[in-house]
Amino acid sequence: MYYAIILFGFAVNPCCYYPCQNSGVCVRFGNDHYQCDCTRTGFYGDNCTVPEFRTRIRLLLKPNPSFAQYLLTHFQWFWDLLNNSFLRDTVMRLVLTSRSSLIPSPPTHNTKYGYLSWESYYNTSYYTLLLPPVPEDCPLLMGTKGKQTLPDPKVLAERFFKRKKFRPDPQGTNLMFAFMAQHFTHQFFKSNHEVKAGFTKAFGHGVDASNIYGDTLERQHQLRLHKDGKLKYQLVHGEVFPPTVSEAPVYMKHNRVCDILRAEHPTWDDEQLFQTTRLIIIGEIIKIIIEDYVQHLSGYFLKLKFDPTLLFNERFQYSNRIALEFGQLYHWHPLMPDSFIIDGEEVTYSQFIYNTSLLTHHGVEKLVDSFSRQAAGQIGGGHNSHEVVLKVAEMTIKESREARIQPFNEYRKKFNLKPYTSFYEFTDDPEMAKGLEELYGDIDALEFYPGLMLEKTRPNAIFGESMVEMGAPFSLKGLLGNPLCSPEYWKPSTFGGETGFHIVKSATLQNLVCHNSKWYPYVHFRVSKKEQEMNPRKQSTEL
Numbered sequence: 120m121y122y123a124i125i126l127f128g129f130a131v132n133p134c135c136y137y138p139c140q141n142s143g144v145c146v147r148f149g150n151d152h153y154q155c156d157c158t159r160t161g162f163y164g165d166n167c168t169v170p171e172f173r174t175r176i177r178l179l180l181k182p183n184p185s186f187a188q189y190l191l192t193h194f195q196w197f198w199d200l201l202n203n204s205f206l207r208d209t210v211m212r213l214v215l216t217s218r219s220s221l222i223p224s225p226p227t228h229n230t231k232y233g234y235l236s237w238e239s240y241y242n243t244s245y246y247t248l249l250l251p252p253v254p255e256d257c258p259l260l261m262g263t264k265g266k267q268t269l270p271d272p273k274v275l276a277e278r279f280f281k282r283k284k285f286r287p288d289p290q291g292t293n294l295m296f297a298f299m300a301q302h303f304t305h306q307f308f309k310s311n312h313e314v315k316a317g318f319t320k321a322f323g324h325g326v327d328a329s330n331i332y333g334d335t336l337e338r339q340h341q342l343r344l345h346k347d348g349k350l351k352y353q354l355v356h357g358e359v360f361p362p363t364v365s366e367a368p369v370y371m372k373h374n375r376v377c378d379i380l381r382a383e384h385p386t387w388d389d390e391q392l393f394q395t396t397r398l399i400i401i402g403e404i405i406k407i408i409i410e411d412y413v414q415h416l417s418g419y420f421l422k423l424k425f426d427p428t429l430l431f432n433e434r435f436q437y438s439n440r441i442a443l444e445f446g447q448l449y450h451w452h453p454l455m456p457d458s459f460i461i462d463g464e465e466v467t468y469s470q471f472i473y474n475t476s477l478l479t480h481h482g483v484e485k486l487v488d489s490f491s492r493q494a495a496g497q498i499g500g501g502h503n504s505h506e507v508v509l510k511v512a513e514m515t516i517k518e519s520r521e522a523r524i525q526p527f528n529e530y531r532k533k534f535n536l537k538p539y540t541s542f543y544e545f546t547d548d549p550e551m552a553k554g555l556e557e558l559y560g561d562i563d564a565l566e567f568y569p570g571l572m573l574e575k576t577r578p579n580a581i582f583g584e585s586m587v588e589m590g591a592p593f594s595l596k597g598l599l600g601n602p603l604c605s606p607e608y609w610k611p612s613t614f615g616g617e618t619g620f621h622i623v624k625s626a627t628l629q630n631l632v633c634h635n636s637k638w639y640p641y642v643h644f645r646v647s648k649k650e651q652e653m654n655p656r657k658q659s660t661e662l
């Protein structure tokens with residue numbers, strides 16, 4: 120550590136060098152000493168770098184993520200064959216366990232506690248942090264690497280995030296997907312900006328449908344009709360709409376399910392009808408998110424399956440805590456187009472945002488149809504954030520600094536990916552590599568969010584390797600860690616009997632929309648082949 124004294128002129132906290140590899144825990148002793156706790160990492164040595172024999176074998180056999188991704192997104196004939204066999208269950212189980220095992224459960228750190236503490240376990244006003252925050256006493260905000268000061272977030276946004284020309288997602292993602300992403304994730308990403316970075320207002324820490332039922336008991340009661348288990352509603356031109364404004368149209372029609380339950384359980388009171396319906400709605404959401412939403416996003420030919428019983432013989436904790444890193448990672452604003460095409464008419468951002476008359480004027484069917492036909496932007500690769508949302512990228516970077524989130528490369532390691540050795544390996548865009556190198560000075564100082572968003576995308580994919588390898592574990596752990604998926608809950612009685620259980624098990628995006636609309640719009644998470652070919656041209660002539 121004398122090296123540190125020469126370089127920085129004072130004794131540096133040795134944990135600022137992130138010496139412990141393979142998830143070893145850095146503990147500071149004395150002034151300039153540290154120890155790595157390598158317990159159960161499968162490695163030993165001062166820095167947890169020497170693999171145990173068993174680890175050596177495991178590493179030899181483990182396919183690297185890009186190879187696994189390649190297999191899952193190619194050889195359609197093979198996956199079609201697998202579709203109906205028990206092998207599908209085996210592969211699905213493997214996907215679930217290998218992904219969710221990367222998320223510590225119970226949760227560990229938060230913005231205040233870089234070591235384990237009862238407070239960080241118990242106080243759910245915090246988001247958890249997967250990696251401890253960069254220690255306060257490090258010489259630099261990223262630890263010890265990079266320049267004296269980090270690049271101006273505004274400069275980063277303008278130079279690397281700002282859209283030049285709309286780039287549609289090559290996977291064909293549409294606006295229906297984009298608004299589902301926003302609507303779905305805002306039930307658990309609800310940063311409490313009144314405090315400071317790292318606090319949440321969504322105490323459910325997962326899929327609790329608080330975006331429908333409110334995030335407090337008080338709010339829930341304001342939204343409830345207190346009759347037949349139902350929520351309040353309003354009639355516009357004889358159609359049922361939610362009572363309050365909401366950014367995205369709300370399709371999750373709780374009241375329809377109440378009627379079905381009430382027919383079978385005439386003795387149930389308002390409370391039981393309400394509560395049981397809520398569980399059914401939560402189950403439906405998880406089902407649709409895995410089998411329609413994640414299915415689309417993954418690009419896998421493996422047909423994903425929502426079946427909690429797959430994990431009943433595995434070691435798996437039915438609990439979840441939302442991580443700040445997950446919230447950062449999900450700022451997918453490049454999805455947003457240049458303008459919205461609704462019923463063939465162009466609608467600008469100023470006409471669109473907060474305009475609830477769009478929903479009542481066009482009706483939910485027309486909006487679903489229009490959103491399903493319009494291409495969303497590619498998330499990864501940079502230069503694809505519309506001006507209107509550019510400020511959000513800036514705010515995300517500021518939040519990450521306030522929360523002292525560790526560098527991108529440390530997260531690469533945490534998720535079993537090789538750290539990048541240069542900006543030129545990180546991106547194929549030489550101009551971007553050069554610019555980032557000038558601004559950050561060192562690839563090990565590159566921040567988490569810019570790392571995820573600017574990384575070279577996988578061929579024909581919506582984003583790069585890191586977004587998938589880091590996002591999928593958080594996502595699957597959150598979905599399957601729901602109490603509904605536990606052996607105690609996952610049975611017909613929880614949902615009021617076989618009818619309710621069947622509603623959950625048969626939920627699809629198409630069903631959801633069809634059960635709640637007068638006519639059947641085109642509804643998908645991707646634009647049709649035809650639209651996909653048409654859209655880029657349409658977009659460019661508009662510009």
Ligand code: HEM
Nearest residue numbers: 297298300301308309310446449450451454455511514515
């Ligand atoms: C019209 C489109 C949109 C606008 C104007 C918009 C705007 C914003 C704004 C102003 C914030 C707050 C930023 C901050 O204070 O730090 C935010 C947060 C966020 N947005 Fe968007 N957004 C849009 C669409 C989307 C979409 C399609 C997604 C898809 C995933 C998304 C995901 C998020 C997430 C995850 C957050 C963080 C929420 C939190 O932690 O509280 N947004 N957005």
Ligand SMILES: *[C@@H]1O[C@H](CO)[C@@H](O)[C@H](O)[C@H]1NC(C)=O
Nearest residue numbers: 136137138139164165166168
């Ligand atoms: C452990 O890491 C420190 C700091 O990165 C380094 O100086 C030291 O040489 C490493 N020790 C071993 C045994 O690899």
Ligand SMILES: *[C@@H]1O[C@H](CO)[C@@H](O)[C@H](O)[C@H]1NC(C)=O
Nearest residue numbers: 198199200201202203204422
């Ligand atoms: C997979 O199997 C399901 C029924 O188990 C069937 O509905 C579906 O069409 C099959 N998909 C493919 C791609 O073969």
Ligand SMILES: *[C@@H]1O[C@H](CO)[C@@H](O)[C@H](O)[C@H]1NC(C)=O
Nearest residue numbers: 231238241242243244245314
């Ligand atoms: C959680 O921590 C914050 C910040 O220290 C504190 O203001 C809040 O009261 C704590 N919440 C609970 C429930 O203890």
Ligand SMILES: *[C@@H]1O[C@H](CO)[C@@H](O)[C@H](O)[C@H]1NC(C)=O
Nearest residue numbers: 469470471474475476477480
């Ligand atoms: C909101 O949408 C309605 C219906 O499309 C439109 O007539 C109105 O002009 C929009 N409002 C604003 C403020 O642009």
